[in-house]
Amino acid sequence: EVQLIQSGAEVTKPGASVKISCKDSGYTFIDYYIYWVQQAPGKGLEWVGLVDPEDGATIYAERFQGRVTITADTSTDTAYLELNSLRSEDTAVYYCARGRIAGYFDYWGQGTLVTVSS
């Protein structure tokens, strides 16, 4: 059974950084890309970026470029999303999802709520 299990909720302050994880199981980790998607409270879905676990290559949405780092650890089949210089607008649920490079997202993590508040 394919599962993407994300780390728990985070509360952090403006200007800080946070790193959330997505532990994958039930499939060969390097065969799929891992994507991250942001959902602000009461809002829609926004694509953040992706990582190719096989070689660590990343692509980021322009809006997040420079403040986000996505990585993958093939020894633990875990992907990470690090958000830097946090501001209140970054308060959101962040989802990881599995997909092919040119495809849709077929399995999703349960989501991690990141709250940025002073």
Place this chain on the structure above:
Amino acid sequence: EIVMTQSPASLSVSPGERATLSCRASQSVSSKLAWYQQKPGQAPRLLIYGASTRATGVPARFSGSGSGTEFTLTISSLQSEDFAVYYCQQYNNWPPKTFGQGTKLEI
């Protein structure tokens, strides 16, 4: 960046009735269009990919159609568990793989 526009923003339908949701792309995305269902407090769930192919385990009452810039998700006979928010997503021209703003399907 391709902009995906969904209509209507919300739709009120009775159980047993048919629901038709629309998604329009600002330029052609061929058939590289997916639909997702999201219930409150849950992650999105893949329903349709390739504009018309149901994902594994998705009931036959869900169907997708369209190509190019105009797409439709039809739910033939609404069940209580179908009331949720539905998002379309294009994956033809990226980054980014843009989503529509969602259609809320209400009883």
